[in-house]
Every structure is written in C-alpha cells, then in structure tokens.
Amino acid sequence: MEALCLDMINSDWRGYRGGEPEQDRLVEREWLEQTTRRWGIVAPHSSDVTRPLQELRTAMRRIIQAHNEEQEPANQDLEVVNCYLALMPATERLVRRSAGYVLEPVPLQQDWRWLLREVATSFVDMLTYYDPTRLKRCQNPVCGWAYYDESRQKNRCWCSEACSNLMRVRRFRAQRQKTPVQG
C-alpha cells in the first residue's frame, strides 16, 4: 500500500545493508516538490516546512513503534499529529468523478502548511480507516522503514523483498557459524 504519510515516514535513507551514509530527503527541495506533486497537493515550497515535517515524522514513527510493541502511543505524539492536523483550516468542495461524487478539502490559503496538514491527514486515515496494528517498521535494524502489512496472516516482517532476502541470508550464515562442521 502506498500513502503520503509512508513516503514522509520513510524519507530518510540509510540503505538496507548498513554502512551507507544517511540522507534526509526532507532537506532536499527537489524531493519534497516531487513528492508534493505526486500526491496532487498544491503547496508552494518553503524551507520552513522541513523542521515541522521532521517533528511530525518522529511522532508518526513513535506511534507505529508503540503499536509494534503492543503499547499505547504517547499522548504527546498524538498531540503533535493533532497540531499539524489543525494547522491549516479548510473548506470542502463537492466534485464529480467517474466513480461518483467526492468531497475534496480546499485549503483557506495555499502555502506550505497545507503539506503538513495533508501528511497528518494521510496518517490519521491510516489509523482510522485501516488496521493500525498492520502498520509496522521493517525488522532489518539498518532499514527500519514503515510499511502496511497486507499479508493474510499479518506476519510480514520486512518492508521489501530486498530486506527479506538480506535478512534470510544473514540468518542462514549465523546459523551455519553456530553449527559445528561434521567429519
């Protein structure tokens, strides 16, 4: 499943093998503009958006982590999400689509704060319309990317095939080192 909030939560890149330099895409104007466009959000870029997005990213990650550890998320993290949800008031507009009518939110002002509100809304949609216990962080300790586990058994542990294969190989090697060589 794809979601704007997942793109933002996974906006720092450390590779998945370890040893690669960390890149925070929230400081890259081009990445932010591309992602904003990809999700159809009209919010002119400003470098002011970076720090609040980083704060929102941390809160969203902590909420997911809490669910993964079967803990209650901290109120202060929920408050951060609520703050950004309330950052920009919006009205709604009735729009006709081929599949029917939809209500589209329209910001009262077009500026970068709308992006923050949309990221928070995307996260809230995940928690309320989907199963929050399926929101997970990849168990590859180097990676840690968030994903929505759509497997029937709800037992997916990795964000991607790449992480799954890497960890399988590592487990196999660790197992082999533990087993004494016969003969």
Ligand SMILES: [Zn+2]
């Ligand atoms: Zn991963």
